[in-house]
Each structure stands twice: as C-alpha cells, then as structure tokens.
Amino acid sequence: MSSNNPYDAVPEIDFAPESTEQILSDMVDTYEQSIFEQTGRMEKLPVASREKIILNTMAYLISELYQDFGNRAKMNLPKYSAGSFLDVLASFWGLTRRAATPAxxxxxxxxxxxxxxxxxxxxxxxxxxxxxxxxxxxxxxxxxxxxxxxxxxxxxxxxxxxxxxxxxxxxxxxxxxxxxxxxxxxIEKTQGGADVEDDLSLRTRIFYAPKGYSVAGPAEAYQFWVREFSQAIEGVGVSTPEPGKVDICLTLQDGEIPEEPYLERLKEFLENKRPLTDDLTLRAPDVVEFDLEITYYINKSDANRELEIKAAVETAVQSYLSWQESTIGRDLNPDKLVALVIAAGAKRLEVTAPQHQVVAADEIFKHRSAKVNYGGLEDD
Missing domain, CATH: 2.40.10 (Thrombin, subunit H)
Known part of the structure; x- marks a missing residue:
C-alpha cells in the first residue's frame, strides 16, 4: 500500500517519555527517603500536606520543561520538524520552501x-x-x-x-x-496551481534530496527531481520497462490526473536533469475503476442520534473515497471504509463492494459509483 509520507516507515522517537505522574512519584519517593535518612523515621506525605502541594507544583513545571525540551529536540528531525524549524533543516540540503505557483x-x-x-x-x-x-x-x-x-x-x-x-x-x-x-x-482542464508549500511536501523533498545527487538515474533521483518541479505533485511512480527507458507516472494533489500540457512542461524541466542515455516517458497513471455499495445499521440505543449518525456516515464514505483516490499505487482497502463508518457511529455494515484489490505502482483507483444504503435500527 502506498503512502504519501515516506517518513511513515521511520520509527517514532520520544525525547521526554516520563509523565507528570511518574515525575511526581519519583520526587515523593526521593523526599520520603531523604527524611528517613536524616531522622530515621519512615513517613508518608499526606495528600494535602504543604510539602506534597509544593512537590505537585514542581512536578508539573518539570514535566512542562521536559515536554518543551522534547518538542524542541524533535524540531531537529525532518520526521517531526515544522514551520521555520523545517525551513532551516531544508537549507542543509540546499532546499527552500517553495512559493505559491500558478495554474x-x-x-x-x-x-x-x-x-x-x-x-x-x-x-x-x-x-x-x-x-x-x-x-x-x-x-x-x-x-x-x-x-x-x-x-x-x-x-x-x-x-x-x-x-x-x-x-x-x-x-x-x-x-x-x-x-x-x-x-x-x-482545450483542457487547468491544473498545477499550488499554494505556498506545506510541511509534508517539504519533508518529502528533504527525504529524497540525497538521491538527487546521483546522475545515474535511480528511481529515487527521479522522485526528487519530479517533486522539485512543483509542490502540486503528490504521487510519483518510476519504473524501467526496458534498458534506457524510464516511465514516470504522477498525480497531482488529491489524486488529480495531470493533463498533457502539464506533463509537457514537466518533461521540459527534466531535460537537463536526466542522464543522456535515458529516454523519458511522462504520463498520467492508469485509472482502475471500482464501485462502492454498503448497507449500514445503527443501534436502537442511538435512535435519538439517528440523523446525526446518518450524516456522519455519509461524510465518512466521502473521506474514504478521498483517501482511496488520493495517490497512485494504493491498494483498494475496504477495511479502511469499515473503520471510518464504524467510527462515525454505525453499529455494523455490510460491504457489497469494493473487495480488496492490489494495484500496480502506476495505477490509481477512481470510483465509478457510490451507493450508501441505510438498513435501519437494530438491537444493541
């Protein structure tokens, strides 16, 4: 399954793992042990004692400092960095946040x-x-x-x-x-316009930047240079059907299919980036159509929220379609649809279509029809 964020495979890291409760517990234990060492008496601090209130306050402040330190430390890592911190990180690779571009x-x-x-x-x-x-x-x-x-x-x-x-x-x-x-x-739909580059797009370019140094034409080098053309580009697939031939397919933001004028301009941009021996083909991905049909039910105990849940389910289905159709190479995954509809408040649902289907790296799913049936209320 394809992801728009290459850092999804990078492990999570936390610079401030201790909670406020753990900090307070450690401070209380240290305080009580110190009293024992100095007086020989083992005493437990009463909850409302002056000392316990002071330690509570200190633990909260220390926890805040830990969290602030942890957040600032994360700003040094591309996976978490944002805003001006990310701009500074990008400069290490000679990258800058791109301004808005016209359609x-x-x-x-x-x-x-x-x-x-x-x-x-x-x-x-x-x-x-x-x-x-x-x-x-x-x-x-x-x-x-x-x-x-x-x-x-x-x-x-x-x-x-x-x-x-x-x-x-x-x-x-x-x-x-x-x-x-x-x-x-x-004569064709206008496209390619993009607002000021967002953090995800800049992080993605940082991820592929080291690959851009190569002149040997590896797939990730093409990933980097294609994304350098515009932040409007979201999905990129690179393959070599035969020696010397490079096939590049791409989608724009939200899975929009690029038109020929846009692809021609991108090809011109890549002309002085490609190895001389590479013959480039730039194209839109192959569209694979699917149908969506579900029937969902609501608990009788939620009857007073029936209209609210029905609206939430419709929104969940649209969210699923947006997610499924947003990038190339993403397998058709009805489990994601089930999760979103259940989270919207449905008791259960029957999925007639779609069924799970694997897609190639140069294909993208687009729905042909979407039918959402309400099955009524059921006992909990």
Whole structure:
C-alpha cells in the first residue's frame, strides 16, 4: 500500500517519555527517603500536606520543561520538524520552501474568417473565465493563413490553487482583443496551481534530496527531481520497462490526473536533469475503476442520534473515497471504509463492494459509483 509520507516507515522517537505522574512519584519517593535518612523515621506525605502541594507544583513545571525540551529536540528531525524549524533543516540540503505557483493550461484562439495575412497574437494576451481571474498566453502565437485557429499555453496571473479546475471551454473571455480573433477557449482542464508549500511536501523533498545527487538515474533521483518541479505533485511512480527507458507516472494533489500540457512542461524541466542515455516517458497513471455499495445499521440505543449518525456516515464514505483516490499505487482497502463508518457511529455494515484489490505502482483507483444504503435500527 502506498503512502504519501515516506517518513511513515521511520520509527517514532520520544525525547521526554516520563509523565507528570511518574515525575511526581519519583520526587515523593526521593523526599520520603531523604527524611528517613536524616531522622530515621519512615513517613508518608499526606495528600494535602504543604510539602506534597509544593512537590505537585514542581512536578508539573518539570514535566512542562521536559515536554518543551522534547518538542524542541524533535524540531531537529525532518520526521517531526515544522514551520521555520523545517525551513532551516531544508537549507542543509540546499532546499527552500517553495512559493505559491500558478495554474497552467492551453487555449485555442479562433479567427472570425479565413485571412490572407498571418494573424499575430502577442505573448501576455489575457483571457479569463470571469470573476476577475485572468490567464495570459505564455508566448507569441502566429496563426498562419489559411488556418483559422491556433493553440498556445497559458498561465494564471494569480498564484495558488485558485486557477485550478477550469474545465474545457470555461476560459472563454478575451480580455485583450486581437483583430480578427472572434473567440477563445481552453482545450483542457487547468491544473498545477499550488499554494505556498506545506510541511509534508517539504519533508518529502528533504527525504529524497540525497538521491538527487546521483546522475545515474535511480528511481529515487527521479522522485526528487519530479517533486522539485512543483509542490502540486503528490504521487510519483518510476519504473524501467526496458534498458534506457524510464516511465514516470504522477498525480497531482488529491489524486488529480495531470493533463498533457502539464506533463509537457514537466518533461521540459527534466531535460537537463536526466542522464543522456535515458529516454523519458511522462504520463498520467492508469485509472482502475471500482464501485462502492454498503448497507449500514445503527443501534436502537442511538435512535435519538439517528440523523446525526446518518450524516456522519455519509461524510465518512466521502473521506474514504478521498483517501482511496488520493495517490497512485494504493491498494483498494475496504477495511479502511469499515473503520471510518464504524467510527462515525454505525453499529455494523455490510460491504457489497469494493473487495480488496492490489494495484500496480502506476495505477490509481477512481470510483465509478457510490451507493450508501441505510438498513435501519437494530438491537444493541
């Protein structure tokens, strides 16, 4: 089963294992032993004694110091580090937290009629889907006569996820008019925009950074360089179907399937990173569809919470679908679905579909249908 976090396999560590209760117990034992050594009397401190109250206060403060020390010590380890601490750690590998990046796509401009002369559309020409959001062309476009249309890449003028997800034809407003151009539309969904890099993405790049020093083309070196392109990339699968051939498939955040314009830009980025003998193929993962159908029941003792639990179950199913479909190479796991629905308050559930299924490293599951049936109340 695939995980988005490579540190999941790294053991947990705790720099401050002692609890407040253990610290207090040790202090009380030490105090009572000291009294015995000095007076020869073995006394137990009363719960409400002045000394016990003082030791309680000291134990709490010491425990707080232990926890603070433990948390600060963890900030020196990539598995736990966060915020500015993680930024400093990243600098050891020459990495910095990436700023927000804009969404990209491709548009087609269409002329009102055939022209005898070529039509020039300058780089930076703005188009829009509305709502005061603008994209601009990445390079000059010349529509050669007698052609009546031409395509060019576009980039959102506002960085971040705001430019993602505009489906084909949604970007259709010409903000900067060009003579003889009658209409414009995006030909594929816009994608690749990302907000400021989060801690998980930066930790992942730190994990793969040492592999990036190699020029021999190992899989983890490609993992590193593909992720260097954008924090919008979430899942990466690398394989070698035959000598000299390297197959790279990837998904974007939340398991989004990358479109061809995005893959082309990534391939250009990798051109001066790959070994000269490697022939790269970049592609979206193969989608394996599945159906989801469950019937769940609620305890009669929870009848007063029936509506609340039903809503929670629906949310749990959506959470399962988001988790299952978020990355490549993740096996189809109905046990995760059962755990989430039971945690939502259901007594039990019958899973008609899906059944457990192993997926290849270059495949991703996407649901075809999702049917959630309520079976009613049952005796506890």
């Amino acid at each position: 990209i796509g491709e548009v087609e401009f269409t002329l009102s009629a055939v022209r005898e002369e070529d039509i020039f559309i300058p780089k930076g020409t703005r188009i829009s889907p509305g709502d005061k959001l603008f994209f601009q062309t990445d390079e000059d476009l010349i529509i050669r006569s007698p052609n009546t249309s031409g395509r060019v890449g576009i980039t959102c003028q506002q960085a971040g996820e705001v430019g993602n997800g505009f489906s084909e034809g949604r970007i259709n407003i010409i903000v900067d008019p060009v003579a003889y151009v009658s209409k414009v539309k995006n």
